[in-house]
Amino acid sequence: MRLRHSFQWAGQTWRRVLNLAFLLSAMAAGPALAQQRPLLLQPERVFDGEAFHTGWAVQIENGLITAAGPALQPPPQAQIIALPGMTLLPGLLDLHSHVLLHPYNETPWNDQVLRESVAERSVRAARHLQATLEAGFTSLRDLGSEGAGYADVGLAQALAKGVLAGPRLLVAGPAIVATGTYGPKGFSENVAVPQGAVEVSGETEARAETRRQIAGGADWVKVYADYRWGPNGQARPTFSVEELKAIVDTAAASGRRVAAHAATDEGARRAIEAGVSTIEHGDDVSDATLRLMVQRGVALCPTLAAGYSIARYQGWGGSAQDEPARLKAKRQSFARARKAGVILCNGSDVGVFRHGDNALELELMVAYGATPTQALRAATATNGAIVSLEPSVGRIAPGYLADVIAVKGDPGSDIQVLRQIRLVVQGGEVKLQR
């Protein structure tokens, strides 16, 4: 990973920044670990990414966690923040976001891609990023700009320069689709319609476009291994295994990994065969393919919140009695994935729904049968291991980046308290305290 993701400083205009001293010292220091006054956080309990501990304190120095455990003595000149009744957790990660999209019930996806300027979309994204950080999500993997080119790379650069406040942002650039399979579609043959991702066919074009997207600033490569191009709009596989391999091998040569959109079993199987690192959605993945994911160490980002939100937009009231069939099926495939022991990623597809509501994915994991602790592990230690930043994120342990949040209450017994954010610390800086 590049250094720009490690150091993101708050912008002056962020109303809720309370600790001006930290802000000024960080800005003066520029892109390096700022010399900060040590922080000692004293919550009621700590979730360290794996398990809960009571009576722990957490010490932060120069952007890193330097100690976590019982009976910690504050270092000299430490700022002590008492957090009574609160739980301290690693800053949350969402590994499937689209900060350049906003909810489809506000503006359909086609209209966002075809009618909104990149400038408008980028200004919206800046607000989305701020809302995301305020919701306790300190890192995002953004999986495709959906027609906004490399605006995501520009946003990541603006974050690194302190122009914006927001989560650490790993980006995929425009993403890669098979020719003729993506959207917007349904126009006259006389109209050349810009697409929501870059189209390629064949191994040569696949390699060339992967290289272009990496050159353009992609941290991850996003590929659509299937899409809704069946005779009746059903999801069907798009690329051959050879084409997918060309993308994965090219990305791997550069030290990058590939995230594959796959709702169908065959699309997922080909993507796994080709060597991708994460499967996005995975709605209809068979038990055999789930076993293959376990064998290859491929993680599943189930995006439960996307299907849920779209069903709500289509008029479903949210009650179990009339839950749409596709959500019932999603519930079952999520249960099968957990039973198979697949690495569970927290990836929500936020952008389909409101930025800052990222916790909806964890709430649905619990509603669909995971324990709160399993959902929290996915959004912290597991996601941190998947993105493998340096220094690491996703745990409260010495040497990890000091991205931590405090919530009111105990998310181990009630996942809903993730909505009660009281403190956000990013890279050792207090970004929000209320």
Ligand SMILES: [Zn+2]
């Ligand atoms: Zn998505």
